[in-house]
Amino acid sequence: MKLDRRAFVKTMAFGGGSALGLMLSPAPWYLVRDLAFWTQNWSWAPAPEPGESVVQHATCRFCEGGCGIEVRRVDERLVHIDGSKNHPVNKGAICPLATAGLQLLYSPARLKEPIRQIGSRDNPEWEPISWSQAMAEITGRIRELRGAGKSHTVACIAGNAESAANELFERLLTAIGSNNFVKTPSATEAQNLAFWLMQGLDGNAAWDIENTRYVLSFGCDLLGGWSAPGRMQSAFARLLDEPEETRMQVVQIEPNLSVTAAKMSRWVPIEPGAEGALALAIAHVLIRDSLYDKAFVEKHCFGFDDWRDGEGESHRGFKTEVLAGYSPKAAELITQIPAREIEELAYEFARNRPSLAIGGRGSGDRIVDIYELMAIHSLNALVGNINQRGGVLRQSRAPISRLPEVKPDKKAIRGLSAKRKDGSFPLQTEYGLAGLTTDEINLLFLHETNPYYMLPDGKTADAIFTDVPFIVSFSSYRDESSARADLILPIAASFERWDDHVGVPGLQYPVYSLNHPLVEPAGQARNAGDVVIEIARQLGGAVADSFPWMSVTEVIRERARGLYKSGGGMICGSETNGESGQDEISGGFSAGKYSTFSEFWAGLVQSGCWFDPSYAYGDPSRFLLTASGKFEFFSQTLRRELKFAEDILCLPHYNPPIPNPEGFDLTLMPEDILSPANREIGMPAMLMKQLGNDVLVKNDLFVRMNIATAVYHGLRDGDSAILESSYSKVKVRVNTFAGVREGVVLVPLGFGHTAYDQYLQDKGINAYRLIGAERDPVTGLSTWWATPGKISRV
Amino acid sequence: MESGVKKLKKGEREFAITAGVFFVGLIIFLLAGWTVLPRLSYAEKVQPVEFRHAFHGEDVGITCDTCHFFYKDGSWAGIPKMEICVDCHVYLLGQSPEEKKFVHEYVLKNRHVKWGLYFRQPECVSFSHSSHVRMAKVACETCHGPQGLSKKPTEYRTNRITKYSFVVYGAEAPSNNYGGLKKEKSVWGTIRMDECADCHRSRGKSTACFLCHK
């Protein structure tokens, strides 16, 4: 139809009429209103579902620190974590890793179904399989190895939790005939070893930080994860509330200005690695000026003075050694601390009793050698504070029930007679991952551990993943080690499972933590303990007979029964103060209040924590169990076990560092950032968010050094550089910070992940692999605290 | 002249037609604006299960707070969850076909009923039932109308743009209802911010934004 003028006018008239008609009706106005509402209501934005909000008590299991946490649950979702104010360990203080813990629970890196490797370790390809297929695969391999008389070639590396699940793994290995259950190195093992060498105690050392008046901290990261992070933070929080004049003095002896150094009463900068020499120089002053506890030394110490053994041969004593070699003047040259300051520290240490000397850099595991810790521990003996209020104590163990003994069958007995794969040093009893010989292992279980990422001993870590033909990883996350396994079994994460843990590092009294599931496991994830029980039951015969339980919950219940039977201790209380049986100071409920085990169990499940705060201070001889029954400045254990002929090797002494190789003019040291989130569990996204631009920009990690060091190497703040150690060579960027000692480069820990999720992957470099570990020739411990390095501009 | 008249007449005719067209358009759209468009802008919805408040309340004698209650922290439980329903409806209690449907389709199959919510505020609002009901003693009926007495299954209408809904009790809904500015006695639904603010002002209460917005 041709549109002429008339038609056009009519159309316009109709249009005009319609428009006017519409305008006279309410429609357009309501449309405008509705659109306005629409822009304000954001129906497209996510709307978290509301629901019934309850707070439940749990124990944080992201490290072994045993912090009590309160988890807010809204219907079937967990939405917030806070510290438990009335928990005996942390009294409300928690670290950012715990606070961001729900990001780990709901992480995109969570594994939700069993998967099998169908590619190669270098070029992995994965295929989902069912749980029954996975179980068949594992039991088939175990049967095959047992049939061939090779049950001893089955090994398990587990995280260092003292949990029922780990006990079941160890039990499974014993039942099938292997003693190769190895735990990941824990931060306390070096401390415990020094404790054993000097006091003869096989157990965990503890420190009465809350009751001491003066602390010499030789590089301990007191605010970021040394010992139990939550306990330490709450102890220092209360400390800072006290008036400055009377509060405990903490002297931080450390080459660099760490957070701890910045916050403690005093920072004493020291030459890297010279802490042992300083401790001995302080001992020198204490002995020279007779400031030490003579009564204690005479009565309870061995090897202070020169002595003669049974064969009449004379030996050098600690006193002679220290007075001869470690005068403050001599130590000044080693430590670069003025002799006068050393004298001052010694006097303060002697006069502000109870005083305490603690060692172990970072979270406690970074030592130069065992003699360093022995030198530091000697100071505690010199002021006589062994098992005294405010001194060095021994951790009492929670009286959990032992599970019935495993009854190994013939095949198992033969396997158990084989030598352990890790015990290559005489002093090593259970700590052996560093010395693991991998070439004979045919089947390896990894349980909640990530050795590929966080084992500073890179050679062993690499060997595990090249030599072992079949690796099964029990993990909640897609971590680096799982990515190199052959079969990954998804494990229910914290908050999804029954789980327990015994003890808190460095805390003198026993604590038992219990977690029950707060939400359903993600996908097909299962409790590792349940899986182990099922493997054992499927294997049948004597192996199955050693596992008379249907689930890990029964095992945990059985372990907890011992606590009830002991009749002592108390269950962590909620805020209801004044109820019957409630302790006024700790707020806990005495275990005696419960008349049956079921009641006790219900209370334990609800509160998540049993503890017994009583501790018998006083008589040190109970804790001096060496051959001489005394505190041994001269370790007869070393002389006996290692057949050391030279006296010096049995005494605390300072070993001058090996000169750096040609061209390596720097000392690379690890730096703890957001600890303990920088260990085996990948940092949650929320923690990555908190990193400043002096740590990470895009994917580039910044290493910190003094401006003088940078200038000397032709570098400026922000420059890209190649950092090299004898272990690896990486690209980093430079951040200059005046708090770093000249010649030192600080490399932040916790980066360089290749697995996990998009929030963590490929950011920065892995300092564990850059710093690397050596093996202490005396103890076989993996030692790593610094390494020679060099840096050059890109 | 004649031709001039003719021309004029023709023009008049044209004008009359044009005017006619104009008015036709006007009337069509005026009527549409008053009758059809209101209906078009709302979607009619029915509840998945025909739940009758009056039956549960008056006939069975259940009190309101059996199903509608506060949690311990003072937050409002809202529409009862299945667990509450299942407390009674573990098996068939009566002969009603709707109850049969409820028990067979939902309870026995462990499915949740997706109840239509016509009072739900958008995500940016946090409404406190405690403050209104417990503290200010506002009666449920003030905002929810005769909800608790409804004998009929509640059909409701949801605005296609805003998702604001209303439900009509008693007489048929007037066809021209847009969820209008003034609520009638028989029309109840999502409370708009101006209604909240009016009430707050009339009672002399604060109208600070963060009081209700989250």
Added chain:
Amino acid sequence: MKTREETSRLIRYGMTIDVDKCTGCSNCAVACHMENNVPCRTDETDKSRNIAWMRIYKVTNGAEYPLTRIVYFPRPCMQCDHHTPCVSVCPASATNYDELTGVVDQINTRCIGCRYCMAACPYMVRCFNWWDPVWVGDTGKQLNPDVAPRMRGVVEKCTFCSHRYSKAKNKAHNDGRGYLKEDEYVPACVEACPMGAMRFGDLNNPEHEVSRLIKSPRAFRLLEKLHTEPKVYYLSSSRWIRDMADNYV
């Protein structure tokens, strides 16, 4: 303008942060962001564009080794009490100063994204959503139902966890109380601080610890010279820290 006499009867929620105690552990920031549904991006290193309601600033005294010292300043919204700069410039009334509590709030849905408030804020506490927040996979399960997630194109900031105020009041009203008990309302950051460095409460209540703390000679505020009367006070015994804070940070 109201005189001091009139306003002193009202509640003025405020915070003190003892920087001598703060270890910069960032637990406050993590707790804040977990509580307030602040999203994470895969790359969070562009600090001019990422979203953080609480930032921790590391400040040094500028001295050479070994006299170097560091101090951490956790920085929430300062909740300015006087001529609140962001409120006075907002053309959309999306941010408001509440006379009853002193809280400066932010109504996300009302924001038009002009970012005028960001320019006005002397403390850089405001963040603009350059991208829609993304919660990959199950990560969204953690979202707090008390706080509405935001979208691309709006500004957001610390609200002193005003939703916790609402919740506390909710509970009080449920118990038939018209008032809040002391410390019933505490923002997530204060609750999370493991060192007890942060305190929160009514500055107008002479009985409360915070009103005592802000009168101590250790107390200072950032950029006091602007006279916006922030309600977040810092505490330090060190002169250099107090001096530094007044000028820049």
